[in-house]
Amino acid sequence: MPYTIESIAQIINARRVGTLETNVDWLLTDSRSLSFPEETLFFALTTKRNRGARYIPDLYERGVRNFVLTQEDFNELEKTNCQFVASNFLIVANPLKAIQKLAEQHREKFQIPVIGITGSNGKTIVKEWLHKLLSPDRIVVRSPRSYNSQIGVPLSVWQMNKEAELAIFEAGISEMGEMRALQNMIKPTIGILTNIGGAHQENFFSLQEKCMEKLSLFKDCDVVIYNADNELISMCVAKSMLTAREIAWSCKDAERPLYISKIQKKEDHTVISYRYLEMDNTFCIPFIDDASIENSLNCLAACLYLMMPADQITERMVRLEPVAMRLEVKEGKRNCVLINDSYNSDLASLDIALDFLVRRSETKGLQRTLILSDILETGQSTTTLYRKVAQLVESRGINKIIGVGPEISSCAARFDMEKYFFHTTEELMASQVLKSLRDEVILIKGARSFKFDLVSDELELKVHETILEVNLGAMVANLNHYRSMLHPETKMVCMVKASAYGAGSYEIAKTLQEHRVDYLAVAVADEGVELRKAGITASIIIMDPELTAFKTMFDYKLEPEVYNFHLLDALVKAAEKEGMTNFPVHIKLDTGMHRLGFSEKEIPLLIRRLKNQNAIIPRSVFSHFVGSDSPQFDTFTRGQIEIFERASKILQEAFSHKILRHICNTAGIERFPEAQFDMVRLGIGLYGISPIDNAIINNVSTLKTTILQIRDVPEEDTVGYSRKGRLSRPSRIAAIPIGYADGLNRHLGCGNAYCLVNGEKAPYVGNICMDVCMIDVTNIDCQEGDSVIIFGDKLPITVLSDVLETIPYEVLTGISTRVKRVYYQD
Secondary structure (H helix, E strand, C coil), X not given: CCEEHHHHHHHCCCEEECCCCCEECEEECCHHHCCCHHHEEEEXXXXXXCEHHHHHHHHHHCXXXXXXXXXXXXXXXXXXXXXXXXXXXXECCCHHHHHHHHHHHHHCCCCCCEEEEECCCCHHHHHHHHHHHHCCCCCEEXXXXXXXCCCHHHHHHCCCCCCCCEEEEECCCCCCCXXXXXXXXHCCCEEEECCCCCCCHHHCCCHHHHHHHHHHHHCCCCEEEEECCCHHHHHHHHHHCCCCEEEEEECCCCCCCEEEEEEEXXXXXXXXXXXXXXXXXXEEECCCXXXXXXXXXXXXXXXXXXXXXXXXXXXXXXXXXXXXXXXXXXXCCCCXXXXXXXXXXXHHHHHHXXXXXXXXXXXXXXXXXXXXXXXXXXXXXXXXXXXXXHHXXXXXXCCEEEEECHHHHHCXXXXXXXXXXXXXXXXXXXXXCHHHCCCEEEEEECCHHHCCHHHHHHHHCCCCCCEEEEEHHHHHHHHHHHHCCCCCCCEEEEECHHHHHCCCHHHHHHHHHHCCCCEEEEXXXXXXXXXXXXXXXXXXXECXXXXXXXXXXXXXXXXXXXXXXXXXXXXXXXXXXXXXXXXXXXXXXXXXXXXXCECHHHHHHHHHHHHCCCCXXXXXXXXXXXXXXXXXXXXXXXXXXXXXXXXXXXXXXXXXXXXXXXXXXXXXXXXCHHHCCCEEEECHHHHCECCCCCCECCCCEEEEEECCEEEEECCCCEECHHHCEECCCCEEEEEECCCHHHCCCHHHCCCCCEEEECCEEEEEECCCCCCCEEEECCCCCCCCCCEEEEECCCCCHHHHHHHCCCCHHHHHHCCCCCCEEEEECC
């Protein structure tokens, strides 16, 4: 439901600077989430830690043309040298209030049931389970993930569209007075209060005060659902004088509207019997924990109110799945396993994470270690809080605790186990404690402000002597070389898969991001995760998405390629389970490669499948050239272009939003400029090699090592394994610390290739070993410690690839991760 920029300016009472006429489909508050710049309106919010206006120049470079900001921020922008041509600035007093006002007006357009969920815990689970239970029969819009804050709720409400038949939104608060704004935006007709607990208690005088504030969400509801056996909630509902009908479920009071007559916990499931409107029924859920049972009963009440038949409830309840955990498992040094859980830091999530730690240690047979920061914003006294933490840690059989923060350190005496305490993460890093960890499962659990990612990185650190020098200046020159061949409006995807063709993905990606490329592309999700953790915010495409990595892609905003219906269906299911809506994906067409992709005849069915859900949305459609680097395939290539143009046009016509089209690879950029469409993909050319004739454009990577030892070897002797290095003269043989485990192909040995020592050719002697190889330096003026070039400016990588009868790609991507990358800007 697009809005004109002029109508939005009127709704939020903004002064408009700019005359670009455009429609807005997408609202953005986080520059890292940009997907559809042409139709996006960015709200430059100011928080305690950041100012959104600082990202406006970058977003403009990435294609955004509509911005909401304060007069102060607008004045600061005018002082810069940035030129904002053909753009709109909507100037308001408060961008947060503006986005909330826009959401309020959008909500007024709909007369459908809206479920509003609030409470201390369980909001996201109840929302996701309700979506699972209700969506088979109607089109349901829901909050993405845990979008329940003052910023998250307007983004959630904005997703309501003309096809929606039901909406489900979360509302979370952390202090008094916050719920009013959320109520104005959500305006629920059905209210669910999950429970009241200690989360975010520090800003409330009492649990009763917090409960009353949460109940204010329901002031205009038709019905309110809650646990009548909770005395606090029942008392607050009575005191709030809500006019709504109540579906107060109870396990004790048979006179309540929804009476839970029996709860039977089995080994791996729970059977629940209930009475509603004088009818007795039963359902089963695949969980046995109390929290899941309570969440299912809240869902049951909502389904009954919406008149879902009891047999459907029974059928669907048994298929409920757990909402995905955010725990991340990594391999650590010294036979350690790392469990990273720095998403939040309350007692409930600590209990869940410790349970996971215990199960992980049982299967591995390792000691249990907890690295824990101060737990913030609980509202409890330090003494009370860490008494509970100590009891919890002891009950889980933790062998060692490493505490970080002044509060937990002050309570060190409460922990009766091997223990180490530090006031800051920096103190921990400077100590020897992390280096002493061995044969342990380590749970890293900390509030984000403690930057425990540094701890994780330290425990994963890898080093090696031989280096690959990467010239970032040369890479930028290659980027600009190909950019000069493009139309000004053509976007660019840069391939950084396989560790940026061996060059090291982060520094390459960081440089490309600084030079405003539109997309980065990697092969698998793990590569994208590494970039995100390193601070890369640019849009990232996953070219080879794995079915097991969907959650990772959602968590880190990584946009997958979709190439068949099996992958499409699995991705949609996973996205719905995770609470995703309109998650951008990239549709791959098969126009002749016959490797992966939808065929042209499958496009109508693909469109129907895409339109029958709202979890994912096509951001681009693309295909791969088969032989764009060779004139002998030009007729075939032009046929591919025709198929792609025809098929992609059909897909675009089925959707109102802009779908980017791209088929050109590096060779295509140069040889088929008429096929640029909306975007191109730059691969091997970025790293300095022309795919057309293997010519070096600007060399980016230099693999070098040093001479370890030089010895004189008699003519009659041999060098290396299997005596393959037979000498024909007395020789000086140098050993260098690089072998096939580093990526130096074994077939280069026995004199088949050479390296450079002080600019002179030094042939490889004998077989190349795993970690070392030998070279002949008989006539070269050199000594131990001198530099050796394996490939670089004066020894093109194509010399090696020609010997190996392969392509430079294989040599570049074969450089092992244990080879240290060193970056410089010439």
